[in-house]
Amino acid sequence: MEPNNEKSIGVQLTWPIKQSSRVPTPATPQAEDQKIEQGSSKKRKTSDIWNHFTKIKDGATTKAICLNCSATLSAQSNAGTNHLWRHYHRCKSEPRQSVLVPRNSQSLPELIRPPKFNQEAMQECLVEMIVAHQYPFSMVEHRSFREFISALQPKFKMIDQATLQTECMNLYKKRKAVISKQFDDHPSKIALTLEHWSSLDTSSFLKISAHYINPQWKLISRTIAFRLLPPPVDANVIVECITDVLEDWKLLNKCGSITAESSNSNDLAVNKICEMLKERQLLKSTDDYFHVRCAAGAMKEIVQEAFKTTQEAISKLRRIVHLVTATEASKASLQEVAGNCGLPSNKLPSRDILSRWDSTYSMISDALNFQLAFEYLQATQPEYLDCPTALEWLQLKTLKEALEVFHESVSSLSKTDLPSANRSYLNMKKIERHLSKPEHYENNHSINIICPMANAFQKYWARLREFSEIASVLDPRLKLQYLQFSLVKQHGVLVAGEKLTISKNRLICPTIPQLRV
Structure with missing residues (x-):
């Protein structure tokens, strides 16, 4: 045919x-x-x-x-x-x-349909990649990167640094508009958290995050600002920064609470924000829970009290850890001595970071496993003469045991995707029980460490307790039954009944409807 x-x-x-x-x-x-x-x-x-x-x-x-x-x-x-x-x-x-x-690619199955080139879509993907991974803007002008992109898609026209900066700001404005609309559509209050950051050149920054629970009962957290604080950083500088951010995001009428670490400047700044909102009738005058103390910050302050009493022992330990980790030869020497002493030598002590107490805890915990090796080096090599004494090793051991519960609590808060307020009550009660153990008060070196921590705990827990109790009762897994059980176990039936009555009165006070965190 x-x-x-x-x-x-x-x-x-x-x-x-x-x-x-x-x-x-x-x-x-x-x-x-x-x-x-x-x-x-x-x-x-x-x-x-x-x-x-x-x-x-x-x-x-x-x-x-x-x-x-x-x-x-x-x-x-x-x-x-x-x-x-x-x-x-x-x-x-x-x-x-x-x-x-x-003739018509739409007539083909999707798996074999030729992709349609879109310059704008590829450009947006490039901008998102650079922002997400913090790549330098100069990357778009690197010869090898340009050749790689050209091999993937010859039609794509690579942008320059100036265009990339403009596109990054356009992406920021686009995402900001989406998040701002989510804030506007949210019917309840929004909780803010303040976090101070310091750079290597000691410049101070303030990170402000907003949190709310969506209709699907999922906790949503958004970082809405990361601002440089001009020196000297005081309450007025912090107030100006917070106010500017709230006005920029139109959240003055939606701010229900602010959580911040306890410090004179933070406390004064949050109080000023609270008074300003009350003057504008954006916050009820009877709201006593606008300023929420940060549980992790309170733990940090309590731990610092213990560090003060063992400062000399920690300084000596830090020096010898820096010494044994300075070179590969010194590491090998410590591992050899540890092996001869029958100690595990697979994990050497790591250097700590002064601004992070949990890294100091890890350094102490790891170094205690090498105590015999350090004592042998102290007796045989002159550069190790400044090792901790026997009493200081005992102080470090007591400090490690005291900080263990703090480390577990902070780890549980940092590992979860939902660090909500109800978790703070469980962790703080665990710390309170640990500091109240009678064995901590049997000798002087233990008393010198535990007493300052217990006093600091009572100071900060007094500010956190009421709010944490309310948050735990609002947790459907705990409710009043757990609070009652906890109070009876600690204070007995009579005292627990009085405290439980006070907690119930707080729950029905007119300030609770304002609290949507």
Whole structure:
């Protein structure tokens, strides 16, 4: 049957042109005959099939040689061109034979549909990648990176640093508009947290985060500001920063509470914000829970009290840890001595970071495993003469045991994706029970460490207790039953009944509807 090109099958074949710049048009034999002789002049035309064949004379006969596979076919004038077209369509050596160019890519399955290039979409992905991974803006001008992107998508036009900066700000404004609308649509109050940061050059920064619970009962947290605080940092500077952020995000009428670490500047700043909101009638005058003390910050302050009493022992330990971890030779020497003493030598003590008390706890905990090795080095090598004394090693051991419950509590708060207020009550009660153990008050060195911690705990817990009790009662897994159980266990039935009555009165006071954290 002769090919019929009148009916389209949705696929168009394209082939390279070998001898002519004209694109071949598949035709029927009738069309070929019409092309050979047309019009009144009856002038002979040349068929497009000869773009793919060449004529040669073989004696008295004429033959056609395929330019792709070198096949020999008849080219006599009375043979026509139908057989040449049939060979061309099925010639396996034709380089473009297997390449299909769909007329409509939407008719193909999604898995094999050719992707549509979008310069704006790729540019937005590039900006998001650089922001998410904190890559330098100069990355877009690196030669190797440009070559890599060009190999992936030759059509993509790489942007320069100036354009990248502009696109980053556009992305920030776009995301900010989305988050701002979420804040506007949220019907309840929003809780803020303040966190102070310091750079290596001692510059101070304030990180402000907003938290709320969405209709699906999921805690949503968003960082809404990270501002540089001009020196000297005092309450007025903090108030100005917080007010500017609240006005920028239109959250003055939605701010329900502020959580911050306990410090003179923070306490004064939050109190000023509270008074300002009350003056503008954006906060009820009876709201006593606007300023929420940070539980992790309170733990840090309590631990610092213990560090003060063992400062000399910690300083000596820090010096020898720096000494044994300075070179590979010193590390190998400690491991060899530890092995001879029968101690595990796979994990050496790590240096601590002065601004992070949990790293100091880890240093003390690891170093206690090498106490015998350090004492041997102290007796045999002069550079280790300044090791802690036997009494100081005992102080470090007591300190490690005292800080263990703090380390567990902070770890539990930092590892969870939902660090809500109800968790603070459970952790603080665990610390209170630990500090109240009688064995901590049996000797002087233990008393010198535990007493300052217990006094500091009572100071900070007095500010946190009421709010934490309310948060625990609002937890459907605990409610009043757990609070009652905890109070009875600590104070007895009579005292617990009085304290439970006070807690119930706080729960029904008019300030609770304002508290949506």
